[in-house]
Amino acid sequence: MITNMVTALNNALDLCLEENSKAIILGEDVGKDGGVFRVTDGLFDKYGPNRVIDTPLAESSIIGTSIGMALSGMHPFPEIQFAGFSYLAFNQLAAHAARYRSRTRGNIKIPMVLRMPVSGGVKTLEHHSESPEALFSHIGGLVVMEPSNPYDAKGMLIKASHMDDPVIFLEPTKLYRLFKQEVPEGMYEVPAGKANLVNEGDDFTIITYGTMVRPAQEVVKENNLSADILDLRTINPLDESAILSSVRKTGRALVLHEAPLSFGAGAEIAARIGEKSLYDLKSPVMRLGGFSFPYPFSGDEDYWVPNKNRILYSIKKLMNS
Amino acid sequence: MIKEVFNGSIKNMQIMDEDGNIDNSLFPKDLDSKKLIELYKFMNLGRAVSNKLLALQRLGKVATFAPLNGEEAVQAGSAYAAEESDFIVPTFRNHLPFIIRGVPLENLFIAVKGYEEAYSSVLQKHLTPEVIAVGSQYTQAAGIAFSMKYQKYKNAVIVYGGDGSTSEGDFYEAMNFAGVFNLPIIFIIENNEWAISVPRSKQTASKTLAQKAVAAGLDAIQVDGNDVIAVYKATKDALDSVKNSGKPFVIEALTYRMGMHTTSDDPTKYRPESEVDPWKPKDPILRLRKYLASNKLWNDSMEEDMQNQNKSLIDNATAKVNEAKANPKAMFDNVYSFMPETLKEEEDEALKNNFWQ
Structure with a gap:
């Protein structure tokens, strides 16, 4: 089927609920309304109010109760309506979901797929455009995924549903309906922790994910550049070997994400390249991200999110240093 | 026009007074002498374990630890009332539910020494590890209760927390969630009057902690938390109710933290001894012993046997914790x-x- 990311995710959730009777969806407005982006559309009618559950408006309890469900035999798929509201549940994620397995030496597991829309570019209100992947990755114990296209979105969500781990599944709102792609009808998995080489070339490597994959591809194509573009897909744990193998080939690396530059995932990736491949490099590793302050009001967002001009500028800086 | 649209009230229950006298009209019928003696033994073992861990901490053999002294009736009366299939979510002071569930004593000791092996088989006992992050246990417990109901199990969830924890947002969120989905859960508020150095009076302007349940549409009762019979009955009744589709329940148990918050603080810095003194004759163990003795269910030689048995259990656990390695x-x-x-x-x-x- 040719479909956008919303429909691919909806289809994946449908298959997950069909496959596992202990799987449920819970969150704000996920029921009759089908979620504010309609990712859960139709699932309430198909599976009923016991499996597609409208919760009270309280994020900490959405995650806290999901943890309780997960440790007692269920496989919850909580939705936080926007990643900017996940901070209310941060304690449950950092203090509990991330560490139940380690604090019980594996006795208690938290199989849970926490979905939330991330990133901007769609003119929303404040707090609706956050990119918190580095916050969640830094904790350890949480798998952090972010797809960049409909095919990956479905396969990664299905993979997440088969894992015995808490998975933070970040869905870029801008990509929900941006483009369509051929997506298989049935079950398939996209592996966790494996980056995808979406463009092959010789001169430099762009390491990116989520909303920045497509503009990176466009800049490379429009300017006839020869570059590897690596779509990480899973941010934690990082596919370090894919990163290093590309950088060793090209000798130049640009790490690109929408999240603020400072202390972002890019810093982690740049540091790993520096530690392990310094002598393969022809120039210092470059980073490009949103500016190092919180996401602005929507009227200013186009000046904050890295655009193609800034990507091209960073590539030139990379090639000329 | 103004009309009253809601009013609520909270009742307080005591069955056994400080002298061990019983209100027979409330005495739970299933609590026979064998069970009472077992409860008495558990409470004693809990206190002995607490005393021993305190001593071991002072010797540097285990790490920071929250003693339960004075709060044995709340913990024993409630955990003992539960079926083994009921889930218990304890916090950092709730060592007695572990003992009552049959978790080997050495596991408790190993937890205090700081090794995760302590909790490597808790799930099979329908327990979670002791929760340290105050208040966060409540929403998880509500999730477990949801899970029990969803999977059509006939068991309920007991979650513990202190007076301070009722100020946390998760307490309200959990009660609210439990109310909306009518979950089989009992919140036991072990109100020991102190959250480290902050007294109950500075925690909330609410007259009781139990009444916080009323706003969420839950049932609630306050009990004398040093009266193990009242705690047992309140829990048993609440379990029966929630397992038969009754509203989720909050039990506020009034007790007193006789010692420090943990081994890391000195309570004389923030509360006068004169506040502690009146609680000494209310001791929950002493009270039950008076009742048992006056009913010829307990005597000095039984007491001595029990103390010896506790000592040998504790010595065995101490030997094991001394051997435990990272x-x-x-x-x-x-x-x-x-x-x-x-x-x-x-x-x-x-x-x-x-x-x-």
Whole structure:
């Protein structure tokens, strides 16, 4: 089927609920309304109010109760309506979901797929455009995924549903309906922790994910550049070997994400390249991200999110240093 | 026009007074003498364990620890009232539910020494580890209760928390969630009057903690938390109710923290001894002993036998905790369901270069 990311995710959730009777969806407005982006559309009618559950408006309890469900035999798929509201549940994620397995030496597991829309570019209100992947990755114990296209979105969500781990599944709102792609009808998995080489070339490597994959591809194509573009897909744990193998080939690396530059995932990736491949490099590793302050009001967002001009500028800086 | 649209009230229950006298009209019928003696023994063992861990901490043999002294009736009366299939979510002071559930004593000791092995079989006992992050246990417990109901199990969930924890947002969120989905859960508020150095009066302007349940549409009762019979009855009745589709329940048990918050603080710094003194004759163990003795169910030689037995159990656990060693490799094995390459590399580097020797 040719479909956008919303429909691919909806289809994946449908298959997950069909496959596992202990799987449920819970969150704000996920029921009759089908979620504010309609990712859960139709699932309430198909599976009923016991499996597609409208919760009270309280994020900490959405995650806290999901943890309780997960440790007692269920496989919850909580939705936080926007990643900017996940901070209310941060304690449950950092203090509990991330560490139940380690604090019980594996006795208690938290199989849970926490979905939330991330990133901007769609003119929303404040707090609706956050990119918190580095916050969640830094904790350890949480798998952090972010797809960049409909095919990956479905396969990664299905993979997440088969894992015995808490998975933070970040869905870029801008990509929900941006483009369509051929997506298989049935079950398939996209592996966790494996980056995808979406463009092959010789001169430099762009390491990116989520909303920045497509503009990176466009800049490379429009300017006839020869570059590897690596779509990480899973941010934690990082596919370090894919990163290093590309950088060793090209000798130049640009790490690109929408999240603020400072202390972002890019810093982690740049540091790993520096530690392990310094002598393969022809120039210092470059980073490009949103500016190092919180996401602005929507009227200013186009000046904050890295655009193609800034990507091209960073590539030139990379090639000329 | 103004009309009243809601009013609520909270009742307080005491069955056994400070002298061990009983209100027979409330005495739970299933609590026979065998069970009462068992409860008495559990409460004593709990206090002996608490005293021993305190001593071991002072010797530097175990780490920071929250003593339960004075609060034995709340913990024993409630955990004992539960079926083994009922889930218990304890907090950092709730050592008695572990003992009553049959978790080996050495596991408790090992937890206090700081090794995760302590909790490596809790799920099979329908327990979670002791929750340290105050208040966060409530929403998880509500999730477990949801899970029990969803999976059509006939069991309920008991979650503990202190007076301070009722100020946390998760307490309200959990009661609210439990109310909306009418979950089989009992919140036991072990109101020991102190949250480290902050008294109950500065925690909330609410007259009782139990009444916080009323706003969420839950049932609630306040009990004398040093009266193990009242705690047992309140819990048993609440369990019967929630298992038969009754509203979720909040039980506020009034007790007193006789010692420090944990081994890291000195209560004389923030509360006068004169406040502690009136609680001494209310001691929950003493009270039950008076009742048992006056009913010829207990005597000095039984007391001596029990103390000896407790000592041998505790000595055995102490020997085991002294032998317990860290297992740093196990830390790496239990982060994810799989071993990420980057984590494996950190572990390999540590192993190859003897970081842990």
